[in-house]
Amino acid sequence: MRTLHTDVAVIGAGTAGMTAYRAVKKQGKQALLIEGEYYGTTCARVGCMPSKLLIAAAHAAHVMRQGPTFGVHIDDRIRVDGRQVMERVRNERDRFVGFVLKDVENFPAEDKLWGQAKFLSATRIQVGDDTVVEASSVVIATGSAPVIPEMYKGLGDRLVVNDDVFSWQDLPKRVMVVGTGVIGLELSQALARLGVELVAVGRSASLAGIADEQVKSSALEALREELDIQLNAQVCSVKREDDEVAVEYKLSDGTLRQERFDYLLMAAGRKPRLEGLGLEDIGVKLNDKGMPEFDVQTLQLQGQPIFLAGDVNGLHPILHEATDDGYLAGKNAAAYPDVQAGERRAALGIVFTEPQIAKAGKVGKSLPDDVVIGEVSFRNQGRSRIMLENRGLLRLYVQKGKGLLLGAEMAGPRVEHLAHLLAWSIQQKLTVAQMLEMPFYHPVIEEGLRTALRDAAAKLA
DSSP, X not given: OEEEEEEEEEEOOSHHHXXXXXXXXXXXXXXXXXXXXOSSOHHHHHSHHHHHHHHHHHHHHHHHHHGGGGTOOOSSOOOOXXXXXXXXXXXXXXXXXXXXXXXXXXXXXXXXXXXXXXXXXXTEEXXXXXXXXXXXXXXXXXXXXXXXXXXXXXXXXXXXXXXXXXXXXXXXXXXXXXXOSHHHHHHHHHHHHTTOEEEEEOSSSOOTTOOOHHHHHHHHHHHTTTOEXXXXXXXXXXXXXXXXXXXXXXXXXXXXXXXXXXXXXXXXXXXXXXXXXXXXXXXXXXXTTSOBOBOTTTOBBTTSSEEEOGGGGOSOOSHHXXXXXXXXXXXXHHHTXXXXXXXXXXXXXXXOSSSEEEEEEOOGGGSOTXXXXXXXXXXXXXXXXXXXXXXXXXXXXXXXXXXXXXXXXXXXXXXHHHHHHHHHHHHTTOBHHHHHTSOOOTTOTHHHHHHHXXXXXXXXX
């Protein structure tokens, strides 16, 4: 058994882990990057990038089907070549992964260690069967894993998660998606637009984590124009029959459905990947969800020289947040015990369905009770109608008195851009009056934002 010494041990070589490693090195300290599964980030391998590749193909098919509405006709029927779609998804996915692998290859060989990690103490980690790492502090950046309820585990290869979809050689005919969160909705709409017969079920009324009921209603109405989405539904039984899945499920009105699918896609959320690290064996208390207590401002485990960064801490499972987490955790681990609270950027989240769904700043329960709400429907918004994308609703949450923009939630055409403008405005602490002094071109979707700002200004007055 060999022993290696380092200032900071970083467990996990994804987005947060690689950023933490760089942050430690920037502080002039030694760092050891430990990985036991694969190099390459969740985003590049099974997350953001391959899902957007699938969505891009689906969008192309959708635009072609919309042609006749504009007077543009295609003589032959639209044909989706599933093998060609998935080949491009895999090829481009591998290209993005390659960029990440190149970054890892550029790290010095002596700074990388391959093998499964397990804590022997807060500062001693066994890696594989033959190595012990002794460090002054540790960053855990092991990411997350799909949640698979027990009742589905007997389906074998007919049960898939989003990680598996991007390895398909061809598109299936029929799929049930369990889960109406971000991943479930994005994949559901993409697959449906590519010709897959699909049902998406959610066990609650939640839709992509939207807090505002009116925004959620507008998004659900729009998505149901092309998707069979069933909220407050209950999957009663699942059974594998040959190469199909037989499912019995109950709708919110009590109606029972019995259907068969080629695959059941589980998208009921992800959980922090902490199993096997042995935290409980070194005295770290875990809650009923298997999570330790930690300071959300510093990312430090209570009373331990250990920091949680990225998806594993369950705070903001988004790439740019994982990057920020990695930097903060790495910096604090390098400076331990001189740990400092980090400053967070304005919250920003985007769902790449059509209409897109997004939020910026404070929403839902994080808002004070006495906010002023400015809103606009995209139904009659000029540019949105021109593009036949006039669906959804934008709601702005504004502080009474000062008129400070606190947050926003929206469903609408290409609102990924509006969400950025609003997040920047929130971080700059702009008021509604200041935002209305900005230029708005005509005709653009941003004019809808101006309408919502004017609505808020009138209510403030």
